[in-house]
Amino acid sequence: MTQKKWFWALMAPLASVIFSIGLTSLILLLKGASPFGTFKVLWDFGSQGSNLVSEVNQTVAYYLAGVAAAIGFKMLLFNIGIDGQYRLAVFFAAVVGAQVHLPPVLHVLLIMTTAVVVGALWASIAGYLKVKRNISEVISNIMLNTIASGLITYLLQPTRLGYNLPGSNNSQTPPVPKSGWLPSFHIAGGNLYSYIFVAIAIGALYWVLLNRSVFGFNLRATGMSFRAARASGINAPRMIFITMAISGGIAGLTGIGEMMGNTHNYSLSFPNGYALTGLALALIGRSSPIGIAFAAFFWSFLEGAAPALDLYGVPVEIVTVMQAIIIISTVVSYELVKRINLLQQQRLVGAAAVESTTKEAVK
Amino acid sequence: MTKVIEIIGIGKKYPGVVANDNVNISIEGGSIHAIIGENGAGKSTLMKILFGLVKPDSGSIRVRGEELNLKSPQDAIAKGIGMVHQHFMLADNATVLENVILGSEPTGALGTIHYAAAREKLTEISQRYGLEIDPDQLVASLGVGERQRVEIAKVLFRGAEILILDEPTAVLVPQEVDELFSNLKGLTSNGLTIIFISHKLDEVLQIADDITVMRRGTTVANVHPKETSKKALAEYMIGGALPEPHPGESSRGSDKALKVEGVSFTDHDGRKVINELSLDIFSGEIVGLAGVEGNGQSELIELIMGLVKADSGSIEIVGLDASVATTRQIRDAGVGYIPQDRHRDGLLLGASLWENRVLGHQGTAPMADGLWVNKSAAKSDSERIVSEFDVRTPSINVAAHALSGGNQQKFIVGREMAGAPKVLIAAQPTRGVDVGAQAIIWNHLIEARRNGAAVLLVSADLDEIFKLSDRIAVIFRGEITNYLDPKKATPETLGMAMTGEKIA
Numbered sequence: 001m002t003q004k005k006w007f008w009a010l011m012a013p014l015a016s017v018i019f020s021i022g023l024t025s026l027i028l029l030l031k032g033a034s035p036f037g038t039f040k041v042l043w044d045f046g047s048q049g050s051n052l053v054s055e056v057n058q059t060v061a062y063y064l065a066g067v068a069a070a071i072g073f074k075m076l077l078f079n080i081g082i083d084g085q086y087r088l089a090v091f092f093a094a095v096v097g098a099q100v101h102l103p104p105v106l107h108v109l110l111i112m113t114t115a116v117v118v119g120a121l122w123a124s125i126a127g128y129l130k131v132k133r134n135i136s137e138v139i140s141n142i143m144l145n146t147i148a149s150g151l152i153t154y155l156l157q158p159t160r161l162g163y164n165l166p167g168s169n170n171s172q173t174p175p176v177p178k179s180g181w182l183p184s185f186h187i188a189g190g191n192l193y194s195y196i197f198v199a200i201a202i203g204a205l206y207w208v209l210l211n212r213s214v215f216g217f218n219l220r221a222t223g224m225s226f227r228a229a230r231a232s233g234i235n236a237p238r239m240i241f242i243t244m245a246i247s248g249g250i251a252g253l254t255g256i257g258e259m260m261g262n263t264h265n266y267s268l269s270f271p272n273g274y275a276l277t278g279l280a281l282a283l284i285g286r287s288s289p290i291g292i293a294f295a296a297f298f299w300s301f302l303e304g305a306a307p308a309l310d311l312y313g314v315p316v317e318i319v320t321v322m323q324a325i326i327i328i329s330t331v332v333s334y335e336l337v338k339r340i341n342l343l344q345q346q347r348l349v350g351a352a353a354v355e356s357t358t359k360e361a362v363k
Numbered sequence: 364m365t366k367v368i369e370i371i372g373i374g375k376k377y378p379g380v381v382a383n384d385n386v387n388i389s390i391e392g393g394s395i396h397a398i399i400g401e402n403g404a405g406k407s408t409l410m411k412i413l414f415g416l417v418k419p420d421s422g423s424i425r426v427r428g429e430e431l432n433l434k435s436p437q438d439a440i441a442k443g444i445g446m447v448h449q450h451f452m453l454a455d456n457a458t459v460l461e462n463v464i465l466g467s468e469p470t471g472a473l474g475t476i477h478y479a480a481a482r483e484k485l486t487e488i489s490q491r492y493g494l495e496i497d498p499d500q501l502v503a504s505l506g507v508g509e510r511q512r513v514e515i516a517k518v519l520f521r522g523a524e525i526l527i528l529d530e531p532t533a534v535l536v537p538q539e540v541d542e543l544f545s546n547l548k549g550l551t552s553n554g555l556t557i558i559f560i561s562h563k564l565d566e567v568l569q570i571a572d573d574i575t576v577m578r579r580g581t582t583v584a585n586v587h588p589k590e591t592s593k594k595a596l597a598e599y600m601i602g603g604a605l606p607e608p609h610p611g612e613s614s615r616g617s618d619k620a621l622k623v624e625g626v627s628f629t630d631h632d633g634r635k636v637i638n639e640l641s642l643d644i645f646s647g648e649i650v651g652l653a654g655v656e657g658n659g660q661s662e663l664i665e666l667i668m669g670l671v672k673a674d675s676g677s678i679e680i681v682g683l684d685a686s687v688a689t690t691r692q693i694r695d696a697g698v699g700y701i702p703q704d705r706h707r708d709g710l711l712l713g714a715s716l717w718e719n720r721v722l723g724h725q726g727t728a729p730m731a732d733g734l735w736v737n738k739s740a741a742k743s744d745s746e747r748i749v750s751e752f753d754v755r756t757p758s759i760n761v762a763a764h765a766l767s768g769g770n771q772q773k774f775i776v777g778r779e780m781a782g783a784p785k786v787l788i789a790a791q792p793t794r795g796v797d798v799g800a801q802a803i804i805w806n807h808l809i810e811a812r813r814n815g816a817a818v819l820l821v822s823a824d825l826d827e828i829f830k831l832s833d834r835i836a837v838i839f840r841g842e843i844t845n846y847l848d849p850k851k852a853t854p855e856t857l858g859m860a861m862t863g864e865k866i867a
Contacts, residue, residue, distance in 0.1 A: 221714075
């Protein structure tokens with residue numbers, strides 16, 4: 001049975017990737033481009049050493065956003081506020097990190113803790129509104145994203161927490177001193193952030209907490225049935241609130257790798273838009289820590305390889321089309337697999353029932 | 364009288380499962396023909412074949428002598444066969460009329476709906492069969508009994524002359540059952556034929572003109588209600604002697620395990636649903652709580668389980684002040700809870716059986732090991748439940764919703780009995796469960812009592828209340844109005860007490 005489970009868990013995303021490649025090929029053919037050539041260009045450029053390293057760094061950020069979204073999914077929460085939570089978290093982490101001078105390990109820990117706390121606090125506003133006021137977390141989070149943007153722009157003005165470099169209008173926070181930097185590994189001509197270990201740890205923690213701990217059981221139970229959870233003695237509303245906060249806390253870690261490994265400050269040009277990607281990756285990875293990792297790498301690879309298409313004469317947007325097809329076809333194939341599984345189980349149950357009645361009859 | 368339907372040698376195989384095998388039934392026009400059998404006996408498959416949802420592998424069906432070859436439910440409807448499903452399929456935010464015509468709207472030349480004609484036809488149907496439905500009422504405002512009548516009207520509107528009713532009483536309270544039965548009599552006296560699927564023997568004996576019993580996918584007996592008994596029917600159904608519960612000598616202890624004192628509770632709508640209610644249960648005692656549904660039973664259970672908090676009064680469970688404690692604390696103090704709605708309150712349908720074993724027990728050993736779920740303990744205890752309670756499942760790794768209702772219920776009862784609870788709240792423990800499973804559940808309730816548990820048995824099945832209870836407490840408008848001795852009281856006196864009369 002377990003073998004079969006694995007088989008189906010792999011089949012669904014694999015089928016959607018193949019489907020997506022097929023459909024994309026069709027589009028390319030219609031545009032008069034060679035599908036094989038296009039994919040070869042993507043592969044060749046994406047798998048170059050230094051590109052691969054930056055793709056892995058990007059994977060780490062996407063991965064954390066994906067895990068943040070996945071925790072929400074387990075509670076049927078759609079945390080579209082990841083964007084606001086993560087930007088506010090990086091911003092405050094950069095501000096706090098620049099203000100203090102601590103021994104290296106403590107400094108790094110302080111920055112990460114700040115990010116987690118800020119992300120969690122920001123998300124818990126939505127959690128509170130959901131639990132106490134019954135306001136959809138989607139609505140409140142979209143609003144909170146906008147508020148976060150405004151807040152950052154306000155605080156980043158030169159008279160407040162930020163400053164402008166001479167001749168630039170890109171407001172930024174003061175630089176974090178070296179004790180607050182994370183080392184990078186020089187591999188294949190690129191800089192691999194050691195932050196990848198943080199992502200691995202978060203993934204492992206996520207799995208263990210969710211699948212092995214009583215807390216995780218309570219979380220999943222509440223997500224599956226609010227009423228059954230309550231009847232079993234779980235404080236279900238509190239569980240929803242906590243889940244939202246945890247999701248925000250992990251979202252807060254999303255941009256820290258880039259900040260501690262590369263920019264060492266927060267500026268208006270810091271990357272954004274992680275919420276939708278995170279949600280999509282959690283969906284494709286089926287909220288599993290391994291699945292999200294594969295999805296995140298695949299995503300980063302496609303995006304990292306895309307610029308080469310311009311030189312080949314194919315629009316870069318073809319990659320976005322591919323991603324979109326993958327998302328849609330994954331949703332469809334998971335639903336199909338779910339139904340097939342249920343049918344199989346019911347058949348087994350039916351067989352067991354007939355078998356035991358027959359046994360009784362023989363008795 | 365003529366045979367309206369003849370089912371001859373119907374068989375249907377699914378891979379690995381024989382759902383129907385050599386099913387033979389003939390049904391007379393203008394009669395109520397009951398088909399009974401345990402869960403999994405093949406009733407549903409047969410009905411699906413009759414309604415064109417499933418094609419049989421062998422055999423034939425004749426309607427009024429004509430060979431039937433159904434490809435879809437539309438074919439069945441065209442042949443005058445209609446089905447009233449157990450779970451209603453109505454749109455809440457539409458009116459009765461809109462619901463009835465949905466899918467078969469009488470339309471004019473331009474595709475406009477002839478509401479007037481539809482209303483006239485519906486009113487005519489309602490009057491002829493005594494359905495008493497108002498075409499313009501919103502379905503959302505209707506009670507369960509009325510919704511069912513709308514479903515029946517829907518089928519009649521489409522011109523059905525043969526009605527299949529799948530467990531129609533499963534969702535009804537006793538008075539509604541009586542109303543339904545008089546409606547059904549009205550239908551047959553107008554020449555319609557009714558196929559009545561059930562596993563409630565009392566009802567079948569009361570309403571049916573003919574009874575066919577199914578077991579293991581085939582028809583095993585064809586009897587007239589006047590020439591049979593409940594016991595005989597049950598024995599046909601399970602293929603052996605019917606087990607009877609033997610509560611035996613009183614095992615009542617001297618300590619009150621559950622003490623409810625002067626509790627009042629007001630619901631969302633400001634109705635005082637529990638009114639100064641007091642009820643004590645001693646350890647080793649089963650108290651049956653009898654009452655017409657909606658007299659505060661559900662609220663009393665929720666109060667005891669700490670799911671809602673009382674306005675005033677106190678609840679004490681084995682020394683714990685339950686009026687302030689959380690549900691978790693109450694459960695951890697040794698309270699088992701069999702909820703009346705197993706799908707919504709008792710199970711995580713999408714989770715495996717062993718995970719469902721943990722549900723409700725995740726706070727204490729052996730299911731919890733400190734902060735961690737003890738997976739191996741959960742799995743081994745699930746195996747124990749499956750074998751002790753005869754839960755029919757291929758494995759404890761299948762999801763709960765793959766199991767039939769009776770097997771889900773047996774699993775829940777097994778779970779709540781685990782760890783020798785001091786207090787057991789059993790709400791409708793055998794509702795929707797077949798005779799075999801019922802006997803198993805009854806025996807375990809009696810065993811819990813023998814082991815010193817204080818059991819509150821809330822049931823709409825008065826037979827169950829009489830058979831198991833040491834004392835019967837009657838609840839009426841949120842108060843305990845009477846205590847009866849099940850050995851002395853008769854169903855009649857209990858019935859009177861349930862309508863609020865004081866019995867000395």
